[in-house]
Amino acid sequence: MTARTERKPRRQVVLLRPVPGDTVIHRMWAGAKLLIVAGIGVLLTFYPGWVPIGAVALLVVAAAVLARIPRGVLPTIPRWLWVLLALGALTATFAGGSPVVSVGSVEVGLGGLLNFLRITALSIVLLGLGGLVSWTTNVADIAPAVATLGRPLRALRIPVDDWAVTIALALRAFPMLIEEFRVLYAARRLRPRDVDVTRRARRRQWAAELIDLLAAAITVALRRADEMGDAITARGGAGQISAAVSRPQRRDWIVFAIVAAVCGTALALELTVLGTSGIRT
Incomplete structure (x- = not known):
């Protein structure tokens, strides 16, 4: 008998489900995390250089270590994604640009490839930052934090509390709906299929399944919305979702200072010593 290599099960994407723990990252105020993500997003939007990207990556790795995030939460990267990245790197190399490397009698410009790698690194860092917030933040803490952050907008008669409740319910329902869709898809695959000979019949079958x-x-x-509505009514209405007391603590201000120092140092290095290396269009 020939031994068959067993395939390891693919790890699915784990989002909006906090990893159990009681670390300093878990105990941070949800509003502080949102403000930090927003500030880093603005920084990398206007100055997407290697130094700011590296500084933010260092912050993400350090926060993941402090939060004790296991490797099991990282999804399995499919092979087709690696193929697409390699194809994108190859096509970006054809754009040329400085620096130029001489390979024998051929000169190859690596500017396009470096820009592609920088955009890829930027995307990975932002995904890691969002995932870190998702893995260390309870969804129930989002609505009070958003209501607190939007308190100045109440003077303009903007329904901040309603927006906070809407965001909280959307974040809470998203994982449940994903799990339900997976169950539906798995149940659909278990159903026997009719063997169709013609291509037209296969298209009709695919459309019917869709x-x-x-x-x-x-x-x-x-059905999920009805159940969630009954649960909210039984607990006192939607206003209770954003009514909890939510404000920054001393540890949040310390984290603010650390992030500001690291990002400020990276920005100063990017603008002075290493020069501006933003993406030019």
């Missing part, structure tokens, strides 16, 4: 999945997904979403 319609059935969409109808089942809408039904599941409505």
Whole structure:
């Protein structure tokens, strides 16, 4: 008998589900995390150089170590994604640009490749930053934090509390709907399929399966919404979601100072010693 290599099960994407723990990152105010993410996003938007990207990556890695994030939360990267990245790097190399490397009698410009690598690194850092917030923040803490941050907008008669409740409910429902869709898709794959010979019949079967999945997904979403509405009513209404006391603590101000110092140093190095290396269009 020939031994078959067993494939390791792919790890799915874990989002909006906090990793159990009681670290300093977990105990941070949710509003502080949102403000830090917003500030870093603005920094990398206007100065997407290697130094700011590296500084933010250092902060993300340090926070992940402090929060004791296990490697199991990272999803399995499919092979087709590596192929797309390699194809993108190859095509970006054809753009040329400085610096130029001489390979024998051929000169190859690496400017396009470096820009592609920088954009890729920027995307990975931002995804890691968002994932870190998702893995260390309870969804129930988002609504009070958003309500606190939007308190100055109440003078303009903006429904901040309603926005905070909407965001909290959307974040809470997103993981549940994803899990329901996975169950529906798995159940659909277990159903026997008719063997169709013609290509037209296969297209019709595929369209019918898609319609059935969409109808089942809408039904599941409505059922979940009804159950969530009953639960909210039993707990005192939607206003209780954003009514909890939420404000920054001393540790949040310390983290603010550390992030500001690291990002400020990276920005100063980018603008002075290493020169501006933003992406030019």
